[in-house]
Amino acid sequence: MSSGRGQVWAHVGQFFAETDYDVVVVGAGLLGAAAAQYLRELRPELRVLLLDEGGLPNEEGATLLGAGVWDAAGLNAEAVALADTTRRELERWLGVDLRPLTLLDFGEEGPCSAGEVLAAFPALTAWVDPAHLPRVESRDALTYRPGELTLRLGQAAVAAGADLMLNVRAELTPGGVRLHRLTVTNRHEVVVHETREVGARLVVVAAGAAGTELLEQGLGLHTPHGRAYVQRPRLRQPSDSASPLLRAGDLLLRPLSGEYALYLPPGSADPHGYQPTSGRLTGVQVGLRRELLCRLLPRMDALPVLASEALGVGRSLADIEGAWLGLPYGDPQHPPVAEQVTDGVWLLLGGSATRGGVDTLGLGLVRGMVDGLTH
Structure with missing residues (x-):
């Protein structure tokens, strides 16, 4: 043994x-x-x-x-x-x-009005358009x-x-x-x-x-x-230990390191052997991939915060992380x-x-x- x-x-x-x-x-x-x-x-x-x-x-x-x-x-x-x-x-x-955090799950269905729930979180009132995401479920989630x-x-x-x-x-x-x-x-x-x-x-x-x-x-x-x-782009909006998580469909926003991190699953499999690149500055990959931006565009009406300058496009690989x-x-x-x-x-x-x-x-x-x- x-x-x-x-x-x-x-x-x-x-x-x-x-x-x-x-x-x-x-x-x-x-x-x-x-x-x-x-x-x-x-x-x-x-x-x-x-x-x-x-x-x-x-x-x-x-x-x-x-x-x-x-x-x-x-x-x-x-x-x-x-x-x-x-x-x-x-x-x-x-x-x-x-750590437990409040998760706000927005959509067309849910037990509560989005406007009423957002009133309890004044910093988020400009993030979500209730005309597109009128209902919300608030529940506890665990984060680590x-x-x-x-x-x-x-x-x-x-x-x-x-x-x-x-x-x-x-x-x-x-x-x-x-x-x-x-x-x-x-x-x-x-x-x-x-x-x-x-x-x-x-x-x-x-x-x-x-x-x-x-x-x-x-x-x-x-x-x-x-x-x-x-x-995993960042949303340059302030967050602290009491800030809630937000979910809209398969999009998740988590407060992280004083900002928000944006999580969206991959849309499709890339061709075998394909090495993704975006813009380049002195030989360093920078910015968001076009594919990701194309997936975010249809969500910007419901989530106006994504159309703001708060969406981080990064200046180096350390700013915009990625993984296979x-x-x-x-x-x-x-x-x-x-x-x-x-x-x-x-x-x-x-x-x-x-x-x-x-x-x-x-x-x-x-x-x-x-x-x-x-x-």
């Missing part, structure tokens, strides 16, 4: 000689870190290795872009069970950092930071005995993974320092949009999942996915739906997957 704290390999200067694990988890985003932690918690005799090409949490994936809003309204019975499990896990790992949750789960996994390797590119092989450990040259080029073979009885692929490519390139396995690019997301073709707003693609290989995808997405269902889905694997 493995016990004690796991080993961490953060750079190539740390010698690595392991050749076999019971489980290898590829991807240290929210779902991957949760899978590693639950595996060690429920089956402490299993040797678990968690991998990521970047850091913990992954800096370039969707985890850091997530809205972090738990809202179980409108879910079916199966999804409600996953949401309830997720809520219990959120309370367990985040405690007081899981997915990156912070991922960090806590990853640290707990290591504390429980899971090994963690960062700065490594994984390649799936029959019966395990091939590890390409990365380093940076004095010319700031990322290169492979060494390659190692590791056997595993079970591989959990939680690498976001890259997961489907890993399955195809390494094992020749095809799944009905594509990928899409999303951006895995999604099934033809279904850009899908819930989280946990599926066995072949014996010994599972695929985890976070999902891009703004309702019933990874923030509300993710931990429940992973917990259920691990429960099934360990019994």
Whole structure:
């Protein structure tokens, strides 16, 4: 039985000689870190290795872009069970950092008049046009930071005995993974320092949009999942700890870091291999993609704030964040996915739906997957 704290390999200067694990988890985003932690918690005799090409949490994936809003309204019975499990896990790992906020859900139906509810929030009266969105439901939702949750789960996994390797590119092989450990040259080029073979009885692929490519390139396995690019523009309107969330259809606005962040699911899958770009200033990508602006234009009558100067167009990639997301073709707003693609290989995808997405269902889905694997 493995016990004690796991080993961490953060750079190539740390010698690595392991050749076999019971489980290898590829991807240290929210779902991957949760899978590693639950595996060690429920089956402490299993040797678990968690991998990521970047850091913990992954800096370039969707985890850091997530809205972090738990809202179980409108879910079916199966999804409600996953949401309830997720809520219990959120309370367990985040405690007081899981914050309740009022969510105003605008539309053509709802128990309250939009004008009456907006009167209680004077700062928002110019945001919504009640002629287009006349009704609203006000309810409580829970908010958190997915990156912070991922960090806590990853640290707990290591504390429980899971090994963690960062700065490594994984390649799936029959019966395990091939590890390409990365380093940076004095010319700031990322290169492979060494390659190692590791056997595993079970591989959990939680690498976001890259997961489907890993399955195809390494094992020749095809799944009905594509990928899409999303951006998270900011709305330069002041917010504080008491500011409400706003939802209008599949558009969500969350108070974040003194402003508002705008969340909209991807509209469709981009062609394979397409690298999105927008404007350029001295070689740096800037601004909003035209596709996103085209999706926002029809919403500006109902939400006049989107047509104001408050919509941030950014001056650098740090202003307008983006990430590739895995999604099934033809279904850009899908819930989280946990599926066995072949014996010994599972695929985890976070999902891009703004309702019933990874923030509300993710931990429940992973917990259920691990429960099934360990019994």
